[in-house]
Amino acid sequence: QVQLVESGGGLVQAGGSLSLSCVASGRTLSSYAMGWFRQAPGKEREFVASISRNAAATYYADSVKGRFTISRDNAKNTVYLQMSSLKTEDAAVYYCAADRESGLRVGVSAYDYWGQGTQVTVSS
Numbered sequence: 001q002v003q004l005v006e007s008g009g010g011l012v013q014a015g016g017s018l019s020l021s022c023v024a025s026g027r028t029l030s031s032y033a034m035g036w037f038r039q040a041p042g043k044e045r046e047f048v049a050s051i052s053r054n055a056a057a058t059y060y061a062d063s064v065k066g067r068f069t070i071s072r073d074n075a076k077n078t079v080y081l082q083m084s085s086l087k088t089e090d091a092a093v094y095y096c097a098a099d100r101e102s103g104l105r106v107g108v109s110a111y112d113y114w115g116q117g118t119q120v121t122v123s124s
Contacts, residue, residue: 002027002113004096009118014088016122020081022096022115030054030074033099035111036081038092038120045095047106049081059104064090086122093117 008020020036035050049060049070058070069082079096097111105111 002029002032002098004098004113004115006094006096006115006118009094009120011121011123012086014086014122014124016086017082017084018086018120019083020094020096020118020120022079022081024077024079024098028074029072029077029079029098031100032113033102033104034070034072034079035097035099035105036070036079037095037097037108037111038090039095039117040089040092043092045108047108048094050099050104050106051079052104053102057104059106061106083120086120088122088124091120091122093119 003026006022036048039045051058051070067085072079095117096115098113099111
């Protein structure tokens with residue numbers, strides 16, 4: 001089992017940047033493909049980005065492609081989400097999640113472990 005803790009959320013103006021981190025404990029992060037999801041008030045949790053176990057492959061939702069970058073440092077047991085050119089519609093609680101399977105999956109139900117989330121607020 002792995003425990004995930006996100007950090008780095010906050011308030012940013014539209015057009016600005018923010019970097020999120022997700023630190024894993026309990027088991028080495030390299031055992032998992034990782035994903036970032038987000039959930040805005042009144043909306044379902046949605047996929048943002050995923051990264052393979054060895055960081056060789058990544059996948060993004062169309063809404064964030066070209067603006068967000070997912071990365072990982074297995075030696076530090078940490079996954080990152082670098083967000084730039086933020087829009088008001090990017091505001092949400094952001095969650096990292098771990099997938100015991102190796103694929104770059106996008107479904108919420110595919111992921112086995114979740115963090116508690118970190119709030120991202122984007123002002124206009």
